[in-house]
Amino acid sequence: MAAYPEPGDLIEIFRPAYQHWALYLGDGYVINVTPIDEGPPAMFASAKSVFSRKAQVRMQLLKEVVGNDRYRINNKHDRTYPPLPVEEIIRRAQRFIGQKVSYDLLGSNCEHFVTLLRYGEPVSDQANKAITTIGFVTAAAGALSLLGILHSRSRERQY
Template identity: 60%
Template structure:
């Protein structure tokens, strides 16, 4: 563990920086986390979200934190504690352990790794990165529509001048 990080406690959310996205896990204790992985267990962790997008399924695994993190930066991040009340730790861990080795539905926008671990911690799945992705898609869509309308208007005006 890098210096300056606080030691995770059972029930903590672990945020792992994978570069283009954040992978989330739930700390169980004794160096282990629970996280969703591709159904194909042989796939590298970088492909977790990509593979799960296409299969729409993920497998819940209990793994050592250091194996899940690999060479990526990570931190304890219980960022929703201000807006959601965490369940009792014993309840979080008991509920989490029921999922070990189960296949679960996976969807980047509504059932991703962050939704999964926040559901365990708070009883409700929450994902800021999904909200940001949805907002970005809406913004891109709005720009595309506005561009199409503008091009249509410009074409219409240029046609008027030609006649």
């Protein structure tokens, strides 16, 4: 039997190329961030928010946010960061509904938002993986560039 979300639970929604995050409020509703210029359908909201600088905090039905995608309850940081009391999580979430917030993939994304509500700490494994990947790609590009310079210098000496 599938588990049902409880108020304050983090909901991980599996989009085709990334995960979108929401926080369960109760009675079938979640809070999540969506781009300001986007309306329905919700399944495209997070993809467009990657390119947006501002997002809207919305309270929506979980089934509308999920659409045809899969989701799961994922309170993955509970061992590292103790969750705030449920009443506090919900109170904090309700203060954000309808507000415009800044959005950026690496520093202030949908996962940062919901973990801030649940734990009081903005945490995003997706952002950490992206930062690591960017660092690796940058280092690799630098190494290849250096090899190219060294190779061209060694060819110059031959002539």
